[in-house]
């Protein structure tokens with residue numbers, strides 16, 4: 001029988017990740033001369049940048065500037081109208097399986113199954129990712145969800161649902177994280193915890209591309225901001 005209130009140390013890391021076997025600075029994603037057109041509007045064109053191991057790239061811009069559209073291109077969920085994307089120096093289309101296995105994409109929507117509990121959502125994602133059973137109670141406690149593990153997610157608050165959604169980051173072994181508005185609905189303490197966790201991921205050779213309308217409060221040495229201008 002599961003304990004009703006499991007005793008956990010919320011400061012103790014529940015999963016110890018190994019560093020990625022990469023040299024920090026190794027090129028992971030290269031975007032060359034990307035263009036994206038939506039509803040006859042050119043959102044961006046001739047956009048080129050590189051994301052290396054250890055990098056964090058913040059895509060900024062006004063509502064409708066094309067941030068989510070760019071992230072979807074980078075995640076391989078849609079194709080650019082012009083330009084090319086490479087993963088580890090190979091055309092993305094040639095290495096799509098390798099890339100998908102190394103990519104954790106969390107979109108604008110939380111992506112949780114609202115009828116399922118937090119524990120059930122975690123079990124579902126782990127099964128899909130082929131990740132062995134960690135201590136989910138401890139993970140959820142670390143994310144401030146102790147006591148809420150067994151109720152359907154549609155009975156959680158928006159911020160609590162976002163925390164469940166972000167739990168994937170704590171057990172994924174993927175090196176590239178693409179996160180669309182990960183701080184939405186989170187309170188200040190959760191934002192600080194997530195930013196601290198980003199730092200750990202970068203320090204072990206991970207890479208992050210994210211959008212947010214908030215300023216990142218932590219100092220990231222490898223932070224680059226890509227500002228997308230709203231184009232009419």
Ligand SMILES: Nc1ncnc2c1ncn2[C@@H]1O[C@H](COP(=O)(O)OP(=O)(O)OP(=O)(O)O)[C@@H](O)[C@H]1O
Pocket residue numbers: 038039043061062063064065066067068069070
């Ligand atoms: N699949 C699509 N089909 C048609 N138009 C789209 C599609 N996806 C996005 N758009 C349009 O592209 C524009 C940019 O949308 P996008 O979601 O990329 O903006 P954003 O910068 O992420 O905005 P926000 O800050 O509001 O999240 C919008 O005008 C939107 O209506």
